[in-house]
Amino acid sequence: xxxxxxxxxxxxxxxxxxxxxxxxxxxxxxxxxxxxxxxxxxxxxxxxxxxxxxxxxxxxxxxxxxxxxxxxxxxxxxxxxxxxxxxxxxxxxxxxxxxxxxxxxxxxxxxxxxxxxxxxxxxxxxxxxxxxxxxxxxxxxxxxxxxxxxxxxxxxxxxxxxxxxxxxxxxxxxxxxxxxxxxxxxxxxxxxxxxxxxxxxxxxxxxxxxxxxxxxxxxxxxxxxxxxxxxxxxxxxxxxxxxxxxxxxxxxxxxxxxxxxxxxxxxxxxxxxxxxxxxxxxxxxxxxxxxxxxxxxxxxxxxxxxxxxxx
Amino acid sequence: xxxxxxxxxxxxxxxxxxxxxxxxxxxxxxxxxxxxxxxxxxxxxxxxxxxxxxxxxxxxxxxxxxxxxxxxxxxxxxxxxxxxxxxxxxxxxxxxxxxxxxxxxxxxxxxxxxxxxxxxxx
Numbered sequence: 382x383x384x385x386x387x388x389x390x391x392x393x394x395x396x397x398x399x400x401x402x403x404x405x406x407x408x409x410x411x412x413x414x415x416x417x418x419x420x421x422x423x424x425x426x427x428x429x430x431x432x433x434x435x436x437x438x439x440x441x442x443x444x445x446x447x448x449x450x451x452x453x454x455x456x457x458x459x460x461x462x463x464x465x466x467x468x469x470x471x472x473x474x475x476x477x478x479x480x481x482x483x484x485x486x487x488x489x490x491x492x493x494x495x496x497x498x499x500x501x502x503x504x505x506x507x508x509x510x511x512x513x514x515x516x517x518x519x520x521x522x523x524x525x526x527x528x529x530x531x532x533x534x535x536x537x538x539x540x541x542x543x544x545x546x547x548x549x550x551x552x553x554x555x556x557x558x559x560x561x562x563x564x565x566x567x568x569x570x571x572x573x574x575x576x577x578x579x580x581x582x583x584x585x586x587x588x589x590x591x592x593x594x595x596x597x598x599x600x601x602x603x604x605x606x607x608x609x610x611x612x613x614x615x616x617x618x619x620x621x622x623x624x625x626x627x628x629x630x631x632x633x634x635x636x637x638x639x640x641x642x643x644x645x646x647x648x649x650x651x652x653x654x655x656x657x658x659x660x661x662x663x664x665x666x667x668x669x670x671x672x673x674x675x676x677x678x679x680x681x682x683x684x685x686x687x688x689x690x691x692x
Numbered sequence: 693x694x695x696x697x698x699x700x701x702x703x704x705x706x707x708x709x710x711x712x713x714x715x716x717x718x719x720x721x722x723x724x725x726x727x728x729x730x731x732x733x734x735x736x737x738x739x740x741x742x743x744x745x746x747x748x749x750x751x752x753x754x755x756x757x758x759x760x761x762x763x764x765x766x767x768x769x770x771x772x773x774x775x776x777x778x779x780x781x782x783x784x785x786x787x788x789x790x791x792x793x794x795x796x797x798x799x800x801x802x803x804x805x806x807x808x809x810x811x812x813x814x
Contacts, residue, residue: 404789412792449795452802467775471798477776505799515799540799544770571774580774652780684786 383475383678385657387482390670395423395432400442400474415444440528443496453506460529463497464517464538465490465553466584467569476680479580479599479616480645480659482672485624486593488633489586490536490555490565497521498531505542513542515551523559533558540569547573553586561629563589578603590631595622599647618645618659639665643672653680764811767804774798784813 382399398420405413418440423432445459462470469491472478499522505515516539523533535558540551548570555565567586573579578601585594597620603613623640630636645659654677661672772778775798782790791809794800800808 404793406789406792412789412796414793414796447796449792455796457796471775503796503799505801505804507801507803513801513804517799544767547770547774549774573770573773649777652777655777682782682786682790684783 382680383481383676385475385481385674385676385678388671388673390672393425393432395434397421397423398475410449412447412449413445414447416442418442440494453504454502455504457501457503458499460496460498460531461501461519462495463491463521463536464501464503464519465536465555465565466538466567466586467551467571467582468584469495472582474680475676476653476655476678479597479618479647480620480643481657481674481676482643482659482661484584484595484620485622485635485639485641486584486586486591486595488631489588489591489593490553490567492521492532492534493530493633494528496529496531497534498524498529511543511545513544515540515542532560536565547575561589565589589627590629591624591627591634593622593624595620614649616647616649618647619643620645620661635665637665637667639663641672645674654678760807761811761814764807764814767807768811771798771800771804771808781812787812 383397385396385398387394387396398418400416400418402416403414407413419437421434421437423434425431426433441460443460443462445457445461448456450456462473464470466489468484468487473495475481497519499520501517501519503515503517503519505513508514516537518537520535521531521533524531534555536553536555538551538553540549542549549572550570551568553565553567553569557563557565565586565588567584569584570582572581580599581596582599583594583596586592597618599616599618601613602615602617603609605612620643621641623638624635625638626634626636641661641663643659643661645657647658648656650656657674657676657678659674661674663670663672769778772794781787787809791800791805791812795805
């Protein structure tokens with residue numbers, strides 16, 4: 382859960398959000414998992430004091446049933462987060478992401494509501510002693526029922542992880558089976574140098590509706606020789622991103638070429654409780670604007686029944 | 693035509709991955725059965741004389757446990773830290789469910805999952 386305050390171009394927007402995740406192990410090989418979002422946007426209305434919001438927005442982000450077939454293959458059916466790139470599937474929750482704003486290219490390849498409806502085969506295995514391979518192959522059917530709408534497409538994402546170098550690289554490919562029937566592709570990388578408390582993440586995505594990239598280094602100050610208790614909890618983050626418009630337009634993507642630089646500072650009070658702040662400057666031909674974000678996120682775990690063991 | 697090409701590519705990739713996975717599984721089960729076969733009688737003896745193990749045997753068990761814990765911590769930091777700040781340890785019943793979720797989400801290998809679970813529940 383989190384409380385994020387966003388000031389974009391001087392317009393304040395308070396954003397309380399709760400995203401409960403439910404995991405239900407069934408036997409030794411099955412898992413049912415679902416995540417919902419309850420959020421609201423509180424804004425200032427002209428002529429009225431205070432912040433006002435509409436009804437709470439409720440959404441089931443995904444509800445999937447996983448079958449762990451063997452050590453390398455897991456079969457997933459239901460509604461699942463589209464595995465195009467890494468941000469949507471692995472970095473999206475407010476308590477995980479380093480900067481609270483979404484990358485500009487996030488809507489590319491993930492469908493109209495960030496999720497797919499269909500089936501997926503995925504897994505990871507040690508291909509050689511030096512590296513692991515992970516993969517996801519998926520198909521999504523067309524669904525026009527809001528808010529569980531999805532596009533009809535098929536795709537694959539694969540990656541290679543070198544534990545010794547702590548480097549993961551991969552690529553995504555997707556073919557849209559409706560509308561313009563176009564191909565989308567992207568690349569991603571995560572590198573954590575072994576000698577520094579530094580994470581470097583980046584993604585590139587390309588589609589007919591636009592293309593772009595983001596790169597995000599995050600550095601923990603744990604190596605500084607003073608105030609060590611505070612410094613090891615403090616993280617500096619930056620993100621540079623660019624978006625280029627494509628042949629077709631999309632409501633979810635910027636209408637014009639845009640670049641944005643953000644700089645942030647996170648402080649981890651205790652495990653799961655994080656204060657986040659960042660400043661960004663967006664540059665586009667429609668005008669430049671400042672983006673400020675302040676937030677507090679908290680992740681906690683509540684056991685609700687007897688848990689299953691690993692397979 | 694393009695859709696057929698796509699389908700063939702996807703099927704090819706899936707076939708390669710499944711074949712590689714099956715070969716790996718076979719290799720692992722062969723290794724496992726070889727280890728069990730070679731360790732069978734001595735395991736039975738050690739069970740029978742559990743309390744009478746010599747100090748060197750106890751030392752080797754302790755060092756093996758320590759090595760496993762170190763390797764588990766390494767895998768934990770390498771895998772979990774790629775996406776988020778590694779959490780503190782959870783109760784074992786919570787961790788058993790969480791690791792299954794992370795196996796699917798982060799596509800952990802079987803070996804990584806077992807070592808991380810072992811480390812997180814010690």
